[in-house]
Amino acid sequence: MELNRQTALQLQAEGKDAYQAGDPCDACPYDQYSASQEQQFGARYWSRGWLAARTAAEAKNPQAETSTGQ
Numbered sequence: 001m002e003l004n005r006q007t008a009l010q011l012q013a014e015g016k017d018a019y020q021a022g023d024p025c026d027a028c029p030y031d032q033y034s035a036s037q038e039q040q041f042g043a044r045y046w047s048r049g050w051l052a053a054r055t056a057a058e059a060k061n062p063q064a065e066t067s068t069g070q
Helices: 005-022 039-060
Strands: none
Touching: 005 039
C-alpha cells in the first residue's frame, strides 16, 4: 500500500461507505495497534472517513441521539 494522499482519500471513502452500510466504528478492517505502518495508516484514515460520515448524518438530523460523554 502506498502511504500517500490518494490512498488516504480512498480509505476515507471506505470508512464513509462502511458507515452508510451500517457498520459500527469498531468494524474497521485495519489494526491501529499493529506494528505495520500500513495497518496504522489504514485505520487512521478509515476511521476519519467513518467519523466524517457520522458527523454529516448527525448534522442533517438534529433529533439524532448524541453522546454526552458521561
